[in-house]
Amino acid sequence: MKPNIGINEADRKAVSDQLSKLLADEFVLYTKTRNAHWNIEGPDFHSMHIFFEEQYGQLDELMDSVAERIRKIGHYAPATLAQFLQLTHLTEKSDSKNDSQGFLKELLEDHESIIEFIRGNINPFATEYNDAGTSDFITGLMETHEGMAWMLRSHFR
Template sequence: MEPNIGIKKDNLSSVAHELMKILADEFVLYTKTRNAHWNVEGPDFHSKHVFFEAQYEELDEIMDSVAERIRSIGHYSPATLKEYLSLTHLTEKSRSANDGAGFIRELLSDHESIIIHLRENVNRFANEWHDLGTSDYITGLMETHEKMAWMLRAHLR
């Protein structure tokens, strides 16, 4: 049964597709953060290992929330690596060194990219697709990424 929530079917489809891109970005960032957690080396290993764990756990909750938002508006969430890689605007990078500062710079860049993408779409959700709920939702998501980026940035001072 399709949701009857005051948003046109075509608009729900557009919102869902944009949310799928956000989910893909979150999944790629989650994977890169897990990689940092597993593979960081150096004199600050333990503190970075614990820090990256806290970050990927927060990203795990975000992914679940985005997927559930997609489901709540009547669409299915992508759930394959192939789909995520075709939807994301982030890149998979291979690192030559596994130092904490290098991982932090890379993850910070991805968070900032997601923040910009979310900020650019807040008004689209509200004005173009008439979905104030999703507009509000991604505003909160943007704020979460801003805090996560701040935490990463603080390590580089």
Template sequence: MEAKIGISKDRLAEVAHSLSRVLADEFVLYTKTRKAHWNIEGPDFYNKHKFFEEQYNQLEEIIDEVAERIRKLGHYAPASLKQFLELTHLSEDDREQNDSQGYIKMLLADHESIIIHIRENINNYVAPLKDLGTSDYVTGLMEKHETMAWMLRAHLS
């Protein structure tokens, strides 16, 4: 059934597509964070193993929230690896070493990329799309990534 929430059908489709790109970024970052959790090596293994677990759990919640936001707008969320890889602006991880500094730098760069991407698009939800709810939602999402990036940055020397 069509969502009748005061936003035109075309605008809702555009918002849903934009959020689908966000969802793809979140899923790719989640996967890369899982990889860091699974494959971390070195003298700080245990601490970083637990740290990456905390981060991927946060990302898992974000993924669910973004997908549900898309559904609230009356659209279906992408849910295949193929779709995510087509929609994301992030690249897959091709690291050869499994050290914490390398993983942290890679994940930090992705969080910062997502922050910039969201920041550049916040106002698009307000005008011309007239969706203040999504603008507010992605502002909160950006703040979550700022916190996660700060936590990663704090581990760098």
């Protein structure tokens, strides 16, 4: 049964398409954060290992909430690696040498890219697609990414 939530099918599809890109970005960032957790080396190994674990834990929750939002508005969430790599704005490639500074810089850039993508969708979701709920939802996601980016950025000061 199709949702009867006051948003027409074309608008729900447009929102779902953008949320699918966001989900792909979240998944790629999650994977890159897991990589940092697993492969970090150096004198700050222990503290960074724990830090990256906290970050990927937050990202796991974000991914689930984005997928569930897609389902709430009546569409299926992408769920394969091929789909994620096709939809993501991020690059899977890592230039890091398994040191904290390299991982931190790369992850920070990805968070900031996601923040910009989300920010660019807040108003269109509400005004063009009549979906204030998803607009509000992604505003919260943006704030979470801003907090995570702050934690990453703070390592450089």
